[in-house]
Amino acid sequence: MQIAKSWRRQPSNLRLEGTRCTGCGQLEFPTVIRCAQCGEIEFETYQFAGKGKVIVASTVYEATRDFGEHVPYCAAIIELEEGIHLATMITDVDPADVTVGMEVEMVTRRIAAQGDNGPILYAYKFAPQLQIL
Amino acid sequence: MKPNKAVGIVGYGGYIPRYRIDAAEVNRVWKDSAMPLGRSFKAVPGPDEDTATIAIQAARNAMRMAQISPEKLRAVWFGTESKPYAVKPTSTIVADAIGALPHANAADWEFACKPGTEAMQAAIAMVGSGMAPYAMCGGADTAQARPGDILEYNTGAGGASFILGEAEESLAILEASTSYVTNTPDFFRREGQPYPSHGQRFTGKPAYFHHIRAAVGELLNETGATPESFKYAVFHQPNYQFPLKVAASLGFPKEKVEPFILTSQIGNTYSGAALLGLATALDAAAPGDKILLASYGSGAGSDAFSFTVTERIEEIRSRGVSIKSYLNRTRLIDYAVYARYRGKLRMN
Numbered sequence: 435m436q437i438a439k440s441w442r443r444q445p446s447n448l449r450l451e452g453t454r455c456t457g458c459g460q461l462e463f464p465t466v467i468r469c470a471q472c473g474e475i476e477f478e479t480y481q482f483a484g485k486g487k488v489i490v491a492s493t494v495y496e497a498t499r500d501f502g503e504h505v506p507y508c509a510a511i512i513e514l515e516e517g518i519h520l521a522t523m524i525t526d527v528d529p530a531d532v533t534v535g536m537e538v539e540m541v542t543r544r545i546a547a548q549g550d551n552g553p554i555l556y557a558y559k560f561a562p563q564l565q566i567l
Numbered sequence: 568m569k570p571n572k573a574v575g576i577v578g579y580g581g582y583i584p585r586y587r588i589d590a591a592e593v594n595r596v597w598k599d600s601a602m603p604l605g606r607s608f609k610a611v612p613g614p615d616e617d618t619a620t621i622a623i624q625a626a627r628n629a630m631r632m633a634q635i636s637p638e639k640l641r642a643v644w645f646g647t648e649s650k651p652y653a654v655k656p657t658s659t660i661v662a663d664a665i666g667a668l669p670h671a672n673a674a675d676w677e678f679a680c681k682p683g684t685e686a687m688q689a690a691i692a693m694v695g696s697g698m699a700p701y702a703m704c705g706g707a708d709t710a711q712a713r714p715g716d717i718l719e720y721n722t723g724a725g726g727a728s729f730i731l732g733e734a735e736e737s738l739a740i741l742e743a744s745t746s747y748v749t750n751t752p753d754f755f756r757r758e759g760q761p762y763p764s765h766g767q768r769f770t771g772k773p774a775y776f777h778h779i780r781a782a783v784g785e786l787l788n789e790t791g792a793t794p795e796s797f798k799y800a801v802f803h804q805p806n807y808q809f810p811l812k813v814a815a816s817l818g819f820p821k822e823k824v825e826p827f828i829l830t831s832q833i834g835n836t837y838s839g840a841a842l843l844g845l846a847t848a849l850d851a852a853a854p855g856d857k858i859l860l861a862s863y864g865s866g867a868g869s870d871a872f873s874f875t876v877t878e879r880i881e882e883i884r885s886r887g888v889s890i891k892s893y894l895n896r897t898r899l900i901d902y903a904v905y906a907r908y909r910g911k912l913r914m915n
Contacts, residue, residue: 448664481666504614525615526585528898542623542664543615544651554651556619556660567892 440555447557450484450540452518453477463518484540486514486560493529500546508532512560526561537563568744568789570695575737576874577635577701578883580628581727581846582621583833583893586611588905590720596902597715607807609723609834611900612709614908618647618726619657621839622707623664625728629703630665632887633730637666640730641699642690643673646682646706646838647726648756648763650675667703679754680803680837681864682706683727688744688870690731701732706838713762714911721806723834725893727842738880739849739858742873743790747782754865770865775805779813779861782869786859790873794818797873798856801827801844803863805835819859826851832894847890852876 443464445451452463457474463482468475491510494501501507508524510532524532525543538560547554587608612621622645630637643662650657658673667673676682683706690702707726712718734740753774756763766774779802787793794800800819802810807830814824827844829836836843841862848858853876860872906912 444663448660449666525613541620543620544617545615554617554619556623556664559615564888564892564896567889567895 437553440553443557445479447555448542450482450558452480452482454480461516461518463514463520482514482516482518484514484558485563486512486520486538488524488532488534488536488538489513489519490534491524491529491532510560512538523559524561525559539563569741570692572695572697573734573740574691574695574731575734575740575877576729576849577732577736577738578629578631578633578730578887579727579846579849580625580630580632580887581725581839581843581890581893582624582628582707583725583843583890584610584612584616584621585896585898586613586900586905586908587833587897588900588902592902593720597719607721607831607834608897609721610725610836611905611908612724616709616724617651618649618707618709619651619660621709621724621726622647622657622661622705622728625705625707625726626661626665626703628888629705629728629730632883633701633732634886635701635730635732638670640667640671640701640703642693642702642704643667643671644676644686644690644702644704646676646678646686647708648677648679648682648837649709649711678868679864679866680805680840681862681868681870683838683842684860684862684870684872687729687731687872688746690729691741691744694731694733701730703728703730705729706842708837708839709909710835710837711756711762714906716762718763718765721830721834723830723836725833725836725843726839727846729842736879737877738883739852739874739876742857742875743786744870744872745782745785745789746868746870747778747785748868749778751778751865751867753867765865770805771809774865774867775803775809775863776813776816778867778869779803779863779871780817782871783817783859783861786871786873792857792873794820796857797823797859799827799848799852800824800859800861801841801848802861803841803869804828804830804844805840805863807831829894843890849876849880850884850889850891852880854878854880
């Protein structure tokens, strides 16, 4: 994990900030430099609400080195309320209990760290929506 | 002490991880003997959680309740004794996550279990002086304990966040606050050590009880209030017995204190403990109620506060997330999973 790269991605990773095309209004996450719909290169920041539902999910038992400490974990594609599809991890639930259509919300979690001396990457995951009592 | 301009709480939020371990399970592994105390559980952070993630979620819940623009926060101050980085502030991570940067003061506070209430006093002063419309303070910990130590039975994880603002917008207005601090080495963790050390019985009478009694006594003298003046009283809660015992010695009956002692459900969350207790009391409070808060931090000191709940509490509170929502969300784990999640197995 490169420090500068993760630093540049902090708005996306921590606040779920993407872009809205000033030409056609197309929403994108993560940010893009040219609109895939109309070719516009001017964008405004758009903060996604962080709520969505699971479209497809799978349990990962063998992960790359950065994610090894989290196995088994659920990797999923979710659809945000704004219509964007997003690849993410689902946390705070046993992987076997994740179902298609499950309503989820963004949480910030510790994604990876380079041993005991490297920087810690904090970024979004999604968790089942909390039942508020 | 209190600021010239009236200040209060405009939003609050807490967070408690999902996982729980039964103290009897800790006892099974280390002592294999009859438990001396009643059955209790402690909250355990998941493998992707630490103090920063706990503080972030508590801060988000406070913002959700306050419904203010994050750019109006002039301070984001968090207290902890389990910082993810030894050098690099946790508070900047929290402030970034809620969108409060860059025109804000951000700092980590440290005073064993009471840095959150120190930050609260500073936030009160910052808003009360007119330097800021709003200031955020809080405390969170993934409390450390040496495997097999008595602390391991109930060192939990959790945190709470409070946003201070002008009294007119507040759900609870500060009446007064006091501090009582001495140089008492009852509990400490040396630089580079993974687990704290404590003075066992020395952590009681000359430490916890003396300091809380002094801070609360001064608060009652300063305000002219009596234990009868308060609907609820929240004390730092390293275990179930200490807050009840100090409350009784000050004249507070059990029914004003016990509902806000969370240690049998989530353990001692160190910097989060007293503040989660206050959040739980605010979840239950009605307009006109007075609430006493008394923190304790080893080393040693206590901060005491008197708040009066306003007519606005029900409207503001309805926008938030109750502490009960997290208390009821549990997944029991055994000691092996706990050891893995808490990083007690060294792989390298």
